[in-house]
Amino acid sequence: MKRLIFLTFALLLINACSREKTPGDFLGSEYEFVTSPPANLELSERQKEYLILFKHGFSNDEIINYFKTDKMRFDEEINFLFSNNLIKKSDNKFLPAFLVISYDDYNDMLNKLDTLIKDVREIALDRLGKMESEYNQNKMNMPFKDAAYYVIRDYAVMKNLSDFVIKTETPTRGTARFYAALFEKKIFSSARLNNKKFFNEDEIKTLERIAKITQKDLTEYFEKQMPRLVKYYLSSGFKDQAGFREWLYWCGYAIADKAADLLNKDGYINLPAPSDLVMK
Incomplete structure (x- = not known):
């Protein structure tokens, strides 16, 4: 009897493992379309679902049959x-x-980037005093410790990565140029993606001067890490979708966010309040 139960269980397990995946196996989670810089482009929920299914290799006919949609409507979306x-x-x-x-995908990215996250945290910490001193010499709308997350992420790391490592123009999409990503919404509990403008034009000039404090160290660091980053990219599953530089941009965003998170846990900076995290 025990042997029969075991064989039945084994057959069920084999059948479950060998069952061909359907579109429904990949849908059900909410996704958010994110652009940088913010673009005037919105995606419908159905368009997001099409993108998710295209990522997993489903054909047009399989998608049309699954949604029981009109081909003309499908073609309009495409x-x-x-x-x-x-x-x-x-x-x-x-x-x-x-x-x-x-x-x-995001957790796999963070695991592979763990060493880089810790190294960028150390570079930012080493220059934190200088950044705070430069910041405090100017009239700003919030204390440095509260602003430090954006100072580190958007200027000390991302501006330098974009301007001096990536160096190419952002991809053209429609009539605009911007980086794009479709994130599963669960990621937002850790990645603070937002489009809220916290600083005026004069304050932004101060932040751009602050970015120069880490420019040399971070540029040299990312350039030395380029062979490792290329290897990660080629094994990431994204190489058939986005180009390397667009992939690198979003990796940089994850690195900067997590490095700032580590600095917060050690008490050096504050994280933004949840009400300030306006997602794009």
């Missing part, structure tokens, strides 16, 4: 995505032309 450079054709199938990042 034409919108295609005209905005959000999908591309590969082997007679569409693929996202930017990063579609699930919660598991």
Whole structure:
């Protein structure tokens, strides 16, 4: 009897493992379309679902049959995505032309980037006193400890990464240029993605001067890490979607966010209040 139960369980397990995945296996979670700089472009929930399914290799016919949608309506949605450079054709199938990042993808990214996150935290900490001194010499709208998350993420790390490591123009999408990613919303509990403007033009000039404090160290560090980053990219599963530099931009965002998070845990800086985390 025990043997029969075991064989039955084994057969059920084999059947479950060998069952062909359906579109429904990849849907159900909420996703947020994020652009940098903020772009005047919105995606419908159905368009997001199409992008997720394209990422997992489903054909047009499989998607149309799953949603029981009209082909003309489907083509309209696809034409919108295609005209905005959000999908591309590969082997007679569409693929996202930017990063579609699930919660598991993001955690895998963080695990691979763990050493870089800790190193960037050390570089930022080493220059934190200088950044605070420069900040406090100017009239700013919030104390340095409260602003430090944005100072470190957006200027000390991201501005230098974009201007001196990536160095190329952002991708053209429609009539604008911007980086894009489709994030599973669960990621937002850790990645503070926002589009709220905290600083006026004069304050931004101060922040750009602060970015120069870490420019040399961070630029040299990321350039030395380039072979490792290329290796990560080629093994990431994103190489058939986004180009290396767009992938690197969002990796930089994750590195900067987590490095700032470590500084917060050690009491050096404060994190933004939840009400300030306006997601784009």
